Amino acid sequence: MPKVTLSSFPVSALFGVVKPSGPTSMSIVNDIQQLVARSRLFVDPEKLEKMKGKKLDRRRGKAGREAVKIGQGGTLDPLADGVLVIGVGKGTKKLNEFLNCVKEYQTTCLLGCETDSYDCEGARVRLAPWQHVTREKVEVALPQFTGEIIQVPPIFSALKMDGKPLYEYARKGIPLPRPIEGRKVTVHSLEIVKWLGRDHAFRWPEKQLSSEEKQALETALKSVQEDASINDEPEMASNSQIPTAFVLKMKVSGGTYVRSIVHDLAHSLGSAGHVVTLKRSRQGRFVLDPVEEDDQECVPWEVFEKALSDVGECDEDGWTEWEKNVMQRLNDV
Known part of the structure; x- marks a missing residue:
């Protein structure tokens, strides 16, 4: 994996997720929030300290909401699959751009x-x-x-x-x-x-x-x-x-x-x-199969699904597998 060159942590960001058919868009956001709220990639140390010891709970996202803002840029019906744009922190203020995009x-x-x-x-x-x-x-x-x-x-x-x-x-x-x-x-x-x-x-x-x-x-x-x-x-x-x-x-x-x-x-x-x-x-610029220079690849849902079951070990730099996947594909806001 190439070295991440983000200026500082935590970051505000936009990234795309490959939503599967079946779950609602809101349930996808809530699940991702459970991981994001416990990551130094998105949460400042003080708030991160408060999240320590709190177990992942996919049914309740209150603790995650207190740690960091998260939202999506255009709902997909449960039947639908494909690109779902996620905004974290100040990235949530950019989500309106994706409601009227192509x-x-x-x-x-x-x-x-x-x-x-x-x-x-x-x-x-x-x-x-x-x-x-x-x-x-x-x-x-x-x-x-x-x-x-x-x-x-x-x-x-x-x-x-x-x-x-x-x-x-x-x-x-x-x-x-x-x-x-x-x-x-x-x-x-x-x-x-x-x-x-x-x-x-x-x-x-x-x-x-x-x-x-x-x-x-x-x-x-x-x-x-x-x-x-x-x-x-x-x-x-x-x-x-x-x-x-x-x-x-x-x-x-x-x-x-x-x-x-x-x-x-x-x-x-x-x-x-x-x-x-x-x-x-x-x-917009988030796609399933990048073909143009500015196209942004999306993170497969399986990456988050696996982390929700077992977040896994950190690498030598302290990053888990799901965090590395997101860092490779996010837009720093």
Whole structure:
């Protein structure tokens, strides 16, 4: 390992973590905080002394919060994996820069089924034909979702309208006070990188909305769109068939909903669709696979996971393995 040339310790910093699919972004931050709060890399000696003897506790982060500030620069859904930017100390003040930066994603769309969350963790809302969709038809449709577009966020999102989250209107059947406001976003590039067809293991969610839940959702939608319908299309084929899937790669501005692009694209094809995989491969300068001179490689989550179980021995300079991994990849603020 090359010698670290950081000016002094402790440091404030930014670094990227490769988030796995499954845990929430906040749980990742809380776990990393347990390590950061006990490291001379980030904590001054006086506060570090107070942390001595306190065991790692991944369920409670209060002690860690008292020792050092930590945050993340753009939440990833539990389903998603990939780049999660972490800020420590004064680095937390730089995290806003990553909310509006250019981001790159890869996502798999599964046709034939629309869900309330627009992804596979939600419940079935509507089934629609998918057999007519070909790769050529998708490629023809992609340009209308490229460039500067107006995107309407999903009704099952945490965005608030008159102080109430949108998902609350949908779940309780409360009419929306007004249509969901579209937002201007930029899709710099959008392409198919793999046509899976039916050669995959993805299936529609088993969870379905009850008739009461469907009625509530339709009530909320019809308050702003009279012809809104969430009924299955009558010509829908048997559920036993394996539906078509394909993988999209996109480079987008901050604030873009990948799930909405997949949902709206499927609608434009006369079908329905939802996200079954989602990977963020770039967030600003932090990337999974560096290709440009200024690209910053991210720290694999396994490095932190291993340290949380056993922090390990220090080297001759007093650094543990996880600290060395972070020092190789951080930006000193």
